[in-house]
Amino acid sequence: MPTHPLPRVRAAGDPAALGRAHGRERAPALKAFLDDAVGRLGHLLPGPVTLTGLAPTIAAYRTAIEDALPDLAAETEGLAEGAGLSPTEAYLLQLRREILGYRKVPTLGDCTTYARSGSAARGLPVLAQTVDLNGNLDDQITVLDLAPSGTGRRSLLLSFGGLLGYLGLNSSGLAVGINLVLGGTWQPGVPPYLAVRHLLDRADTVDEALALLRALPLASSRCLTLCDPERAVWAEHLQGDWRFHDAPETTHTNHFLHPDLAARDEINVFARRSSEKRLRACRTRLATLPADASAEDHFEVLSQAPLCVADNGDIRRERTVAAAVMFPSRGELHLRPGDPSRHPTQVFALR
Structure with missing residues (x-):
């Protein structure tokens, strides 16, 4: 079955440069993803989802990431710049799974x-x-x-x-x-x-x-x-x-x-x-x-x-x-x- 080649982002440099290269390469796809019920979180969570409503949670995680992993915080900022996103949106992309949390509901599987x-x-x-x-x-x-x-x-x-x-x-x-x-x-x-x-x-x-x-x-x-x-x-x-x-x-x-x-x-x-x-x-x-x-x-x-x-x-x-x-x-x-x-x-x- 034919498959399109997967996108490959090649980048070298300091953290901000890596993020900018990633963001520039994937900007249309990332914007479309965020426009789809806020990174599809609205399809997965039981209640309404807005970036404004998530902003305090994102800010708390952002502070923790900046303190523990400043290089990756700088790369996230670069991602925002390269893709034309707000920093809050770029951090949201890193945090989707944490925002989803976990619920005790039936599921079919997960990674092996x-x-x-x-x-x-x-x-x-x-x-x-x-x-x-x-x-x-x-x-x-x-x-x-x-x-x-x-x-x-x-x-x-x-x-x-x-x-x-x-x-x-x-x-x-x-x-x-x-x-x-x-x-x-x-x-x-x-x-x-x-x-x-x-x-x-x-x-x-x-x-x-x-x-x-x-x-x-x-x-x-x-x-x-x-x-x-x-x-x-x-x-x-x-x-x-x-x-x-x-x-x-x-x-x-x-x-x-x-x-x-x-x-x-x-x-x-x-x-x-x-x-x-x-x-x-x-x-x-x-x-x-x-x-x-x-x-x-x-x-x-x-x-x-x-x-x-x-x-x-x-x-x-x-x-x-x-x-x-x-x-x-x-x-x-x-x-x-x-x-x-x-x-x-x-x-x-x-x-």
């Missing part, structure tokens, strides 16, 4: 993520995942190819609708994926998607990334999966508490796996059944996948139900809007936009 490194990878570390989101966001996919000045690193990131980060890898051989887990009180702080970007900008290894994570005031519960040539780790966060699991092969879906956090899980019973089913299926399929499996082999794992969640026509329900396979030691990001069982792979490489 796994990683292999060390002895399980035999020289070919890999991090792969489905991306399950509501809001029909497959039309908002952009690949960011960024070289921030002063870091010596370059990163490839999957982005949706103006986000400065979602998942990706860097030229040091570090890859980061992300899963939603639900618990605790969500409050102004660093959105986890920006935390992913921060790690790729600043860390060469899983160890360095974990140290950076511990220092961040994350706004909400999440699980990050980190992979370099030596280690694969998932890191669960719940209201300031972190728990980690280090293994040659890791798998994660959308319920807390560490026993210290499992009792505080707020996932609803329907979503938990889906999460557990996807976790079992993922582990079963990985058991038959060789260490030197190709990207297409990994997409076979990700493209079948229950890991791949089909569109049921309800914009409020999560469905698979992309799948990613990352080979961090090769600097390669392989993507299938939309339903991965229906679209061909597009390959992005750092070298």
